[in-house]
Amino acid sequence: xxxxxxxxxxxxxxxxxxxxxxxxxxxxxxxxxxxxxxxxxxxxxxxxxxxxxxxxxxxxxxxxxxxxxxxxxxxxxxxxxxxxxxxxxxxxxxxxxxxxxxxxxxxxxxxxx
Amino acid sequence: xxxxxxxxxxxxxxxxxxxxxxxxxxxxxxxxxxxxxxxxxxxxxxxxxxxxxxxxxxxxxxxxxxxxxxxxxxxxxxxxxxxxxxxxxxxxxxxxxxxxxxxxxxxxxxxxxxx
Numbered sequence: 001x002x003x004x005x006x007x008x009x010x011x012x013x014x015x016x017x018x019x020x021x022x023x024x025x026x027x028x029x030x031x032x033x034x035x036x037x038x039x040x041x042x043x044x045x046x047x048x049x050x051x052x053x054x055x056x057x058x059x060x061x062x063x064x065x066x067x068x069x070x071x072x073x074x075x076x077x078x079x080x081x082x083x084x085x086x087x088x089x090x091x092x093x094x095x096x097x098x099x100x101x102x103x104x105x106x107x108x109x110x111x112x113x
Numbered sequence: 114x115x116x117x118x119x120x121x122x123x124x125x126x127x128x129x130x131x132x133x134x135x136x137x138x139x140x141x142x143x144x145x146x147x148x149x150x151x152x153x154x155x156x157x158x159x160x161x162x163x164x165x166x167x168x169x170x171x172x173x174x175x176x177x178x179x180x181x182x183x184x185x186x187x188x189x190x191x192x193x194x195x196x197x198x199x200x201x202x203x204x205x206x207x208x209x210x211x212x213x214x215x216x217x218x219x220x221x222x223x224x225x226x227x228x
Binding site: 004009033040041042043045048058090092100101102103104105106107109 | 122145147149154155156157158159162203207208215216218219220221
């Protein structure tokens with residue numbers, strides 16, 4: 001089974017803090033994704049990565065950056081957290097060229113005070 | 114641009130009754146279609162997927178979905194729901210997954226099960 005893990009299930013940070021959300025997958029997938037999920041808005045793509053050191057902006061990249069130094073790990077960075085970044089963050093991975101099926105982690109619920 | 118519409122934000126069904134969740138999509142080529150389920154506080158779990166072939170696909174937990182190209186629909190069904198089916202359901206569409214295309218998700222349908 002594919003396993004996607006996220007470093008924290010719940011996180012509370014203060015406005016202005018730098019926040020790191022970590023995601024690790026164990027199936028050697030090339031592609032990885034970060035989404036945020038908000039009530040009534042569904043999932044919205046923040047960033048995705050084709051492969052190591054490669055990244056592309058998704059639909060809502062403002063206020064976020066990402067890092068992919070190793071194939072199995074994809075980090076989402078909030079340089080200066082703001083209250084409107086309070087949300088559920090979901091990481092996903094998929095094997096390139098195969099069916100577009102994405103495998104999701106359990107999510108990190110981030111609260112910015 | 115691709116899009117997914119789930120017209121029902123909330124649906125309430127009695128335990129043991131049948132269920133149909135609606136999904137309409139817009140996609141310029143042959144779509145790859147997915148239904149995911151999310152239990153409270155959890156990530157997304159794949160219920161079923163359609164890539165090609167038989168338009169009626171079977172998934173886990175007794176769910177099935179039918180692809181209707183003429184109606185641009187991919188509705189999810191279950192003949193008899195259980196209380197454990199209470200969750201958020203997401204329909205998603207994408208392409209072959211070979212390049213920049215990710216998945217586009219609907220906004221979700223919240224399923225409530227009445228005893």
